[in-house]
Amino acid sequence: MxxxxxxxxxxxxxxxxxxxxxxxxxxxxxxxxxxxxxxxxxxxxxxxxxxxxxxxxxxxxxxxxxxxxxxxxxxxxxxxxxxxxxxxxQEHNAECNENIDEIEQSIKEVNKLLGEPLPGCSTQVLQAQWVDNISKENILIVQRKYLNPYNELKRLFGSKTVESGQSKKNKGRLGRKTWLICPQDSPLISTTRSGLYMSLDHSIKTTNGVHYFVYEHSASYKEVQLKFLQAVESLNPENIVMLSISDIVSLINLANAHPYHIDSLLQVSEICKLTDDLAYAAEFIKRALYCLECAFHPSFNITTAKCRLDYRKQQNRAFFITLFKHLGFVGGRACYRTSLEFCKFLLSLDPEGDPLAVVLFIDFYALKAKEYKWFLKFCDLWEDSRNLTQLPNIAYSLALAHFRLGNKTDACTLLQNALIMFPGVLMILLEKCSIQADSKVMSHKFFNSQAQANTSPALEKLQKLYVVRSFRLWKETDILQWLEECVNSVLNRVELKDDYIKYCQVKRHTRYRGKLPRNILRHIILSDLQEVIVNIQEIQGDAPVLSHDPLPPLDSIDIYKRPIANDRPNDSSNFFSLFFSSLFRDINGAAAALNDLNLL
Structure with missing residues (x-):
């Protein structure tokens, strides 16, 4: 061994x-x-x-x-x-106890001056209450990770499906880093000489950390804008096409082509939409949004919810309208979480004025994205200043959000109140869902003749707008069964002559008289729903409705004076003739021009 x-x-x-x-x-x-x-x-x-x-x-x-x-x-x-x-x-503990005694003694002296804390309040409880204390502005904070629609598509359909659907030319694109436009959609053309930039708006006083910004146009951009306005007023579609998309398709090289002129891109996007080419319509909106984001001021942060733009100023309105149209295209791809983030950002630009009436569809995107708790918190914070529950869409969506969260009692109460306050919604909703109401509901006048008589044209349009946009949320079996129970409960309350029914009838008659506000009309025009349109009688003034700037504010602050065309039609029999003539006199000619450029 x-x-x-x-x-x-x-x-x-x-x-x-x-x-x-x-x-x-x-x-x-x-x-x-x-x-x-x-x-x-x-x-x-x-x-x-x-x-x-x-x-x-x-x-x-x-x-x-x-x-x-x-x-x-x-x-x-x-x-x-x-x-x-x-x-x-032991010696160390004794020293620590002496220090603790001194600290406790000092705390007692401070408590004598400031008052004793509430019993049973620990640091963790106080911290949780502080975190839950969200302000009106903080509820609109945008989360950047949800601004990319491709991330949501990957969660819905899987990464392999989404990546296989993307073209090879879009992979590995190295455009400028932007948040509103994802890297796959970022154009590769430089915007350093676009002539568009943003600065602080010193004409409005800053309060509570809220900062106002304004878009500025360079001398070259102003020249292009004047040419654009002349082209629109002259009703010549070819001028607008040549002014905005020649360099984009790289087929025509014109000296006066400006592919990043925002209003031109908005107008051409509308032409593509009228010709049912939604892909190119969305592409032009992305390009416009990309150019607008590249012009951001260094202090303009989309995630703070404290950056504002004054909609009255003519050069700011393009950003509102571009965001509105972009979130509509994103929502059309079933990216509802992404659309909700854009709704929050768009509303944060002017939450009190809400020039595009974002509150009319923020509930739809919140429910489709299953953000029920966020929607309830949003309504609770903004109810006092905006009276959100006075809108049919908010009233019905609140009940639906509570039902999805399992709060059956609150959901029933809210839905019954919504049915009593806005009874005209029910029959439109059942018809849109292709559901035959029972004989008791059909024969009762509360949801039929009486509802029609007590509903003003303005309120009727709001109710129809909600149903056309959100009727699919009510087509599920458990929702329809719950709706039937609440309808029967409302009919019982009508038979018992509930005081709340009389109160809502008086309130409905006094509150919804007159014409719709200008921001709601603007919302309906931009939404472009075939079943909900704006009549010519509802528009104040005789100015044409332009897609790049529909219904400017009455107190608009303009830096451009719109040229007056000599051949503008003096009489229009209906709204559509005025609307289409304000876009282009010859829509087929515009489509032919786009076909010549291989865009359609």
Missing amino acids: STRYMKKVYGDMTLETGNDDTSDMEASVTSNKSKSFNVFDVLISDEEDTGDWQENEELVTNDVDYNDTKRRKKKKKHKKLESERLRSQ
């Missing part, structure tokens, strides 16, 4: 080893054995070592005695060190 082997068995005792080849062979064999060694392995050694058993037994006994003595010394030394450590720890 080798020396190393014997040391493992007997400790540090030195043993004499033979010089014969047998001992070396044994040493080489045992060295290849496992490093872990148990002293009881000696008991099961080979028969060749039986003769040395007695000698080994004596050595083991001596080694055990030696190890016991060594272990007792270590234990005694350890106890001594442990006692010294305990003594030093």
